[in-house]
Amino acid sequence: MGTTLPKFDSVFSIDCVIFGFDEGELKILLIERNEEPFKDWWALPGYIVEQDESIDHAAERILYELTGLRGIYMDQFYTFGDVNRHPQGRVITVAYYAMIRLNGSKDLKPVSNYASKAVWIPVNDLPKLAFDHEKIFTRGFEKIRHKISYQPIAFELLPEKFTLTQLQHLYEVILNKKLDKRNFRKKMLNYGILKELDEKQKGVSYRAAKLYKFDKRKYARLFQKELTFGK
Amino acid sequence: MGTTLPKFDSVFSIDCVIFGFDEGELKILLIERNEEPFKDWWALPGYIVEQDESIDHAAERILYELTGLRGIYMDQFYTFGDVNRHPQGRVITVAYYAMIRLNGSKDLKPVSNYASKAVWIPVNDLPKLAFDHEKIFTRGFEKIRHKISYQPIAFELLPEKFTLTQLQHLYEVILNKKLDKRNFRKKMLNYGILKELDEKQKGVSYRAAKLYKFDKRKYARLFQKELTFGK
DNA sequence: ATATAGTGTGTATTTTTTACACTAAGTAAT
DNA sequence: ATTACTTAGTGTAAAAAATACACACTATAT
DSSP, rough: OOOOOOBEEEEEEEEEEEEEEETEEEEEEEEEEEESTTTTEOSSSSSEEETTHHHHHHHHHHHHHHHHOOSSSOOOEEEEEESSSTSSSSSEEEEEEEEEESSSOOOOOOOSSTTEEEEEEEGGGOOBBBBTTHHHHHHHHHHHHHHHHHOGGGGGGSSSSHHHHHHHHHHHHHHHHOOHHHHHHHHHHHHTEEEEEEOOOOSSSSSSEEEEEOOOHHHHHHHHHTTSSSO | OOOOOOBBBEEEEEEEEEEEEEETHHHHHHHEEOSSSSOOEEEOSEEEOOTTTTTTHHHHHHHHHHOOOOOOOOOEEEEEEEESTTTSEEEEEEEEEEEEEEOSSSOOOOTTEEEEEOOOEEEOOOOOOOTTTTHHHHHHHHHHHHTTSSGGGGGGSSOSBBOOHHHHHHHHHHHTSSSOHHHHHHHHHHHHHHHEEEEOOSSSSSOOOOEEEOOOHHHOOOOOHHOOOOO
């Protein structure tokens, strides 16, 4: 099969920025490292790609091993390849992100002992992170902020049934600005990707809001349209 | 410095999708490979990252070595990491793109002998490419198509002085659709990033069009605005 | 019954997008 | 000089989308 490739004393890794929305706060998933370097530091869930697995597969596996979360679909957003980003050698890392639904009870239990724990931390209250993980997080946050402006991805973060106010709060958190209630509702409902349910919110000590659910089929159609362009 | 990293018999590479616009056609830069595997095949300019250089630096260096083009600023757009994308071993490649101005005379001369030549090929007329380079190209093309819809990047492809019709043609080629002349002009001029020159087009056998030039300062301002969001 | 807290709704204004067709200017050929 | 040819350059009306803005309703808790 021709010549062989040069040996290369370097490593690929994956780091994951996993967003969740809980109690009105946008959070990300962090682990506490249980290995040097940066032992006992907070870090994004991340580890080394195996030699015989694709990077997409590695992302899924690594997230599972470090947090116990299974089958989370992630998108790649940037590859960080500065020479000195890892103190022990050359490590190029491919960063992935995902937005997931916190069912409250999704318990996080590292399967590997490379992490001592995994927890959700509000993005506005992040601790110092290992390596260049602050940079990676920041870029991931920019990515979803940008993406939400042309694709209604916010649904991925909400429970299956949600109120319009919850949806609006989520947009406000991601975009970091207040939105007008009436205009927001008009726009969202106009997209035609929300299905109004017969149910109402429960357990609130004030007038309960209608619940909505998100219509995947119509969403897919809108998604396509989004990438087209007017005359 | 603590434990050492596992050895990993794998390689990082860079591949570049360089867009140019010439004679009304959108082109990309290809090389003819002078090495196995895929010797004598067409391929995107790409090669292996050195152990002690950042990937951004590698991209610039590799493009220079394979095409003779210097100091081209590129943006990363995707990392391809399937297990079998390279027949000789595990190669993960970071893909970069750039849009550049063809000054007609920019001669392409590979500096390394890994490529036997480098040429501009119309995107609508691409030959079969080595490895998974078709996939990489397609993704790069999608990237600029998407990007042009929110940032006026098309200028990077045009000569310093250009006519509105040329600009429109370029948009039409990238978006793959006809645009309305009056609406296009209205919109572009409204952005306020074009400076009308006193000069006219030369050497045409019909009424010569006014030349315009692109105003970088105002462009930067618009760029910022683009990422904000209405109420 | 009353206080409280969030729900839900409409309209007028401005801005942006779209659709659409003819005259003007320069060149080339006779 | 006339004519034919080719592209440049221009305006308006209509539709759609975005914005600004305030109050009555409803469920619950006390």
